[in-house]
Amino acid sequence: MGRMTQHRLPGWLIGLFVATLALGTDEFVIAGLLPELAADLQITTGTAGQLITVFALTFALGAPVMAVVLDPYPRRRVILSALAVFMLANLAAAIAPTFSSLIALRAVAGLAAAVVSSTAFAVAAQGAPSDRQGRYLSVVTAGLTVALFTGVPVGAWIGALFGWRSTFVLITVVALAAMIVLAAGLPQLEGAPAAGLVERLSPLRNVRVLRLVLAVTLCGAGGLMFYSYLSALLERSQGNMQALPWVLLLVGMIGVPSAFLGGRLADQYGGRRSRLIVVGGHALALVLVGSLIALSAPFPLLLLGMATWSIFAWALNPPLQASTIEAAPEAPMTAISLNISGLYLGTASAAGLGGIIVDGPGALWIPFAAAFALTLAWISASFRTSQPAEVTA
Template sequence: MDRRLLVLALGMFAMGTDNFVVAGILRSVAESLHTSISLAGQMVTVYAFSFAVMAPVMAAIAARLPRKLLLVSALGIFVTGNVISALALNLNTVLVSRALAGLGAAMFAPTALGVATSISDPQKRGRALSTVTAGLAGATALGAPVGTFIGGFGTWRSTLWFVAFLGFASMVGVWTMLQSPPQPAPVTIRERLAPLRDARVALTLLTTLFAFGGFLMVYTYAGLVLDRVTDGDQRLLAGMLLFWGVAGIVGNIVAGYLVDRYESRRIINIGLVVGLINFCILPWVSAHTVTAAIALVTWGLCGWGLIVPQQHRLVHIAPHVAPLLLALNNTATYFGLACSGVLGGVAILIIDPHYLSLAGAGLIAFALILAEAAHSRIMRKSHKDGPAAKLASEY
């Protein structure tokens, strides 16, 4: 295994952990900073929004910077943001530092994927990308539960120190192991956003945004939703989140095999429908350990299993700009996460947090409508193009 890819994967692991670990320490943050859980939940919103907005902007602004310098700088900003969060004495400082950490992640993630392809043999590029993205997938299964577990023994600040250490280790690895990777051709912001003019692309990206806005709304406030099972114990919560994370990895892998055998439309729709039903019954099944674990596994399989068929659909819509579309899909995911923090924070002020999944189900239902609208547009375009109709109808 190429050690250069491993240090990039470690950076993705750190950023994925930082993204998802907040759900497990939210109650501790709120109590420590003397604020509400709803306001503390905006830590997720600020980080995700910073990432979503700044990823395409920084990719264009920093296009001419040496890749190694950009990666090290990004990790330095990410680590600094988490150190400030760990030392912060009030929520405002935490939120500003979360935006800073999100900026570092926005600079690192797309650059790391680009570097992974440039330093690998052409016939091994897919494997290189999967190695680096495995760090992000692993964060959902291991990073977030481990970080939550650490917070259960120490404080929420211990968790953020853990994340900062991961980022620092990756920074040292990049500095020492990565030489001078090839410089890609610069792409302007206008060029990056040009695919959004295609209604098929726009509707597919909106599907991602609303689906993950619904799926991740409950995750952000998982400590409240599952408190009847965990009784507020962060270590028990970490164990429950482990079910979700492992199921997410399995769902992602299985979806990769399924899209090679079945049409993307079928996989997307089944995942959204099952996820919708699961969220509709979650307020009741989350009161018992066994049924809550089953619901978490189902949720992980459906939620993370949606990524691959969505990517598959985008690539087949416009294969000539596939990298840009995949980057936009990643941005849509983070916008969904940002929205989930805001909407979920408002919802728990109005309704019992145990019923929060019903609000998430509403977003998932709208995502299903958007997915079908995207398919309709794809079919309409394929009919105009003639021979491509049969192929396009699979997406």
């Protein structure tokens, strides 16, 4: 199997970007559709919110299990099959007659999304030139980032115009587009060499992988805790909510180039140095923003602090994913899936922990608590790797 040698991004990498764009939209867009969905299905909004929980839990728990099962199979076959299941689950959700059937379909979609996500990162690393794995991984990450400020708002807008079911049709169309691009251009990338179950589970016994998973979990908890309660923090700082749209727009605009920056750092400095730069910078940026909010700094200065935070927050994923593949080259898909599960575990805990802080000491403590989580992540990720800087998949 040859590696890509040209510097221009190949078409199949764009297909991976579109695939993760569909995943990110499917994950986050439901939050904006809950009231209409609940009214249509004659359930409470809280009950409808369990659709988000089911998708996230299935994704987090299913990712490592499916990675172990599917790791030996050719990557092309795995990702195209998973995309097909994901697409059909969303198409069926558009015509689901009951809440129970919709719950089941969200579980199927979450499981398929877990397979697509893990395989997409493995494919990006495996098919990249030896000096550009980080940048290829950043393209996959960028799909999730773009979903936050394009796919999710567009999906919610389509749902408001034509009903919540139309949003699932939109996600189906985006997933179909990804399938077409990948079917046309994705090279034949072999799965992991034949091995027993014990060997495929080796990342579970790899201390470096587990420390990276812990770091990812802490990064997810800290970063998403801050992002989730940003509205409360801005109200504390600015006295009203008029600043929120501008801050969210700024965060989104900086997100995509920051993801590519994380990939470039991974390529230039290797996994360890790049992850320590980004995780450490993220912690310091949170302290900076928290201090600006505590001092009721002028809005332009606060925007500058938020821009600094955004750079490090969105640059996190490529160095951490590259480091994980470095740490477990014998089973990269399994290792990546553990990282993804850690991220979702951190995300799930962020809202709960943040709520306790907001209702207790107050919203002002959120950025400092998040910075503490990132500091622990930095410590967990500070080990020296014995693997070469190049990602070997």
